[in-house]
Amino acid sequence: MFSSATKVKGQGVGSAYAELVQLLKKHFADDIDVQINKLGRSDISHYHTVDFRFYLSTFLPQRGRKIGYVHFLPETLNGSLKIPQPFRWIFFHYLIAFYKRMDQLVVVNPSFIKDLMRYGIREDKITYIPNFVSKESFFELSKKEKIELRKKKGISESKFVIVGTGQIQERKGVADFIKLARRLPKIQFIWVGGFSFGKITDGYSELKKVVDNPPVNLSFPGIVERGKMNEFYNLADVFLLPSFNELFPMSVLEAFSCGVPVVLRDLELYNSIIAGYYLPASDVDEMKVSIEKLAEDEEKLKKLHEKAVKASKKYSEDYLAQVWYSFYKKQTEMVKR
Structure with missing residues (x-):
């Protein structure tokens, strides 16, 4: 796992990242060895944020399958941050370049598959897996x-x-x-x-x-x-x-x-x-x-x-746990081919 999402509090990217890490450690501790922000040989490198140092790491050997989590697109940043030109144009192009470095992208909404395809990314490189939350963290009180x-x-x-x-x-x-x-x-x-x-x-x-x-x-x-x-x-x-x-x-x-x-x-x-x-x-x-x-x-x-x-x-944790496990299993099999 590669992420800096938890450095900035109060944003959904950090919440989604935390939920997934917690899910993997809870359900698949014996099958999946999860390392956070560590370079080294791996079957899968899952990128949750688009830090430049993470982008550079994609050029290193033995990274395994490079998975990118698509939490936002250039158009979804409108109304969020004031980025002056030409930096806005540069960042948007960098964002798409980062996504194109991935072997597989995961979107949390299927409607964004077509948006990514418009940026020149093949449909077979995009997988839809929805977000989820744990009942242990969010539950109704009496x-x-x-x-x-x-x-x-x-x-x-x-x-x-x-x-x-x-x-x-x-x-x-x-x-x-x-x-x-x-x-x-x-x-x-x-x-x-x-x-x-x-x-x-x-x-x-x-x-x-x-x-x-x-x-x-x-x-x-x-x-x-x-x-x-x-x-x-x-x-x-x-x-x-x-x-x-x-x-x-x-x-x-x-x-x-x-x-x-x-x-x-x-x-x-x-x-x-x-x-x-x-x-x-x-x-x-x-x-x-x-x-x-x-x-x-x-x-x-x-x-x-x-x-x-x-x-x-x-959108229960138990259901999405199996979805993620199957997805990662398929990715590791592709590494071995």
Whole structure:
């Protein structure tokens, strides 16, 4: 494994990487020897981030099959980071060059296979394996535990709570999350996350003003350690992610795993992975109406909870463990040919 994803806190790439390493060590400790950021002879070199030193390592001998995890594409970075030209152009070309150095790419959303093909990467070099989360890390608390949790956080048991998570940036739709908080003053909004990349974050100046001085019903607890995120999901009556562009957000899977009803911006890219498990809304107006209806209709909220539970079973750790094992097994067999 090659990754620097955990150096920057509060981003989904780090979460996906941590989940996979944990899965392999838990299920296949006797079959798979996992080494982190160590050069040496290996059957497989799995690259999770696109560091230049990792790119250089692909030219060394005895690297085995080079696997690249596609967590983002040039177009998905729009609205995330402010990279001035010509550095933006250089980085985007470097990113595709990195992917082309791989023997096999893994995408977390099948809709991105065609995007990679447009960059000149053959379809037979791309494998779809969805993200997943562990039930040991993300799980639904009992009703009694949720009441105690709200007391601990100073939130009324009767308060309707909306939780969103992720980096505070334009692409995540945080500006719309703020608009909704202002338009729904009786509902408590919580956005868990921060400016992981500081001032180069797209929309930093305007968003920072609100983070420093939010409406009364909106709180920003900042970047929270992954081990404590389960509490925030269990505070929520609804999980809302108004993001404009994603691959396969870990936060949505975490919410599903906690049995939280999910509302997402109506994006086409979700159709091939989680259609039917969440409530889609195209803009702020639709999100507002959806939230109001869920706050007033307990039966509607219950049905959306049931869908979340079903989704969490579909993307379970046990199922994806076998998928990853089969994938790695196939790659090692190709090394031996």
